Amino acid sequence: MAEPLPSLMLPASSWLRASTHRRWLDLQGQRLLDFSKPSRVDEGFAPLGNDGRLISGEQADTILTARMTHVYAVAAGRGLPGCAPLAAHGVASLLGPLRDQAHGGWFAGAEQDGKRPGNGRKQAYLHAFVSLAASSAVVQRIPGADGLLDDALAVWDRHFWSEEEGVFRESFAADWTDEEAYRGANANMHSVEACMAVADVTGNPLWRHRALRIAERFIHTFARNAAYAVPEHFDLDWTILKDFHKDKPTDDLRPYGMTPGHFVEWSHLMLKLEAALLREDGTAPSWLLDDAIGLFDCGTRAGWARDGAPGLLYTVDWELEPVVHNRPHWCQAEALTAAAALLKRTGHAAYERWYRTIWDYIDLHMIDRRQGGWLQELDRNNRPSAVVYAGKADLYHAWQATLTPLLPLAPSFATAVAILDQ
Template sequence: MAEPLPALMLPVSSWLRLAPHRRWLDMQGQRLLDFSKPARVEDGFAALDDDGRLPPHATADSTISARMTHVYSVAAGRGLPGCAPLAAHGVAALLGPLADHENGGWFLTPAPDGALPENPRKQAYLHSFVALAASSATVAGVPGADELLARALAVWQAHFWSEAEGVFRESFAPDWSDEEDYRGANANMHSVETCMAAADVTGDPIWRHRALRIAGRFIHELARGADYHVPEHYSRDWVLLKDYHRDSPTDALRPYGMTPGHFVEWSHLLLKLEAALLRAHGQAPAWLVEDAAALFRRGMETGWARDGAPGLLYTIDWDGTPVVHNRPHWCQAEAMTAAAALLKRTGHQHYEHWYRTLWDYIDTYMIDRRRGGWIQELDRHNRPSAVVYEGKADLYHAWQATITPLLPLAPSFATAVSLLEG
């Protein structure tokens, strides 16, 4: 599928116009895919160490398994050898050992011998990725993907979606009792991506409408009211929890304070949602692009090189003071993706500058040419660190960063690849 208007808006000198740059992106993406292939284990996929090896007694992780299934499904749609069998393995794991066959839904890890896993709660974050994996696998024609998608969307809608609030609920006990007293921006942010994919695959516009409601609540209402900072932690009655995880500032999913990397991640999701709405319905709220630009500006102001060294740091306090100076790889990937999306959408040279700056940073500090993959985290001096993230478990963020500039803003990854490559 062509993307004529954004292509015309790109500066003449843009890297996105250059065939060598596009080949470089494709090559980096394929290197990441090859590096992560050893993550396959019997019950799904597990986290790799810094050398790309499975640690002793490695066990499947459902979130990693869903993300791997999504990525390898899209890669299979591009005709890359070895990817379709891995996508099929992921679908089988999500239909089998990672699922709760008694109450429905998915556990974070396999249930040992029919007993509950160590953490048995059903989490919206994981279920969003299961639905994303199922959507991508369905487009790729992976065996069992249709069944997985039907199950995932049914569970997601029945238990997690709150029609009254226009957001997804956070977590439950295995039998869907004991709803957590929490409303979180992170799980809902990833749900926006999944809703767009589900709408493309099922043809049901309700999912796109839900993505817009989520963005309206967390960004156009709450973040806009906070001068485009993105508070993430709320109680079920929408009281902001400013002290949430104060004693756990390096939590990998719900850290204390605010996360500039999420500001920029929301930025490109809003642009993709705008494009999806325009493509499907011919109209989209004007605030989507306005808020996207403001979020990118605020994210880079509050997170980039705050301590004198390049890189987007992990978290800031409520007054903007840095809390965790470490630079997770996903923050850089999402900032680059946002710069690319804004560049395509607006043609402004400002975003070309950031696009180049971020790729130069990633290439200089994060691409591991000795051991493979990307270094997952750097400290404030841009040296390898493992305070928040150990090993090289995450393929999802880095790989999507390499393919996003090659695709239009809409439709979603798997559907776009099927149209472009078909």
């Protein structure tokens, strides 16, 4: 893939300019894709264990299925064999057994013996990924993708979007009653990514401007006022819930405190949003760059090597003191992605150093050259752990980290691949 590098400011010695490094990224991405292919099951995709085999008794997971559909659709656009059929399987699963045929929308998995998986609620986090998957599948003309995108956007718009607040609501009961009295940064963060992708695919800038409204509230208001530490949990009056899940510090989606990995994830999303808005009409708020820099600085300061060992830890408290020291793989992937985005946007040598430092850490500690894939979590001493994340279910974060350095900041993944490979 020949990327038009977005900045002549990149240092001549940057890894991003080195053909050998770019080939290495491509190879690592292909290895991740191959490792995750056995996750296909009849009703979608299911988690893999550390050995790359399906975990006994696990059923298709809707979030995982949506993420796999997105990844394999984009990979299909790069001409990689085996990926388009997997994306098609994901689309069919999301239209079929994983969808609520009675009320619309999606649960965490297919019904088993008349019982809904998880807590039986419909989550904004999950629906953001269904929308992302559908948009990526549309770009690659995967059968059924247009219908899936129409369905997903209708549900997303009608039930989850709050025009008054400029954010996505969190969750509902099966029949769309009983709205949860909660507003969450995590679901809205992934909604920013999905909104940008949907805007690129549909040509409707409404979705891009919804992404901007989300960023204005969560980042330019709350995070900026907290020196770029990102509060995660709010009630319906937008009061920060500082004790939320204090009894569940290792929760995988809504842990207690704050998550430095999300600080850096928001950082690169601010840059992608800036680039997307500039690409739309040549204008973008100047604060998007300022906030991206502040978020990365705060995230690395709060989370990197806080206990003497390298790696970005999971959570911190309201004084930015470590709570969960374990290092999830996705935190490292998002820090890497943010460093690459800031390097492309600014050309500053500090981000080149971070980019190399984080890849060195991932290479030496997280890439599993014995059983394949990436270790999903390490403890504070960088030994394999499974306190928050067991097995090797996730492809999405790691694989995107291998592709992001090869792409411009805008448009979004699937659209950029389609344009650059023409």
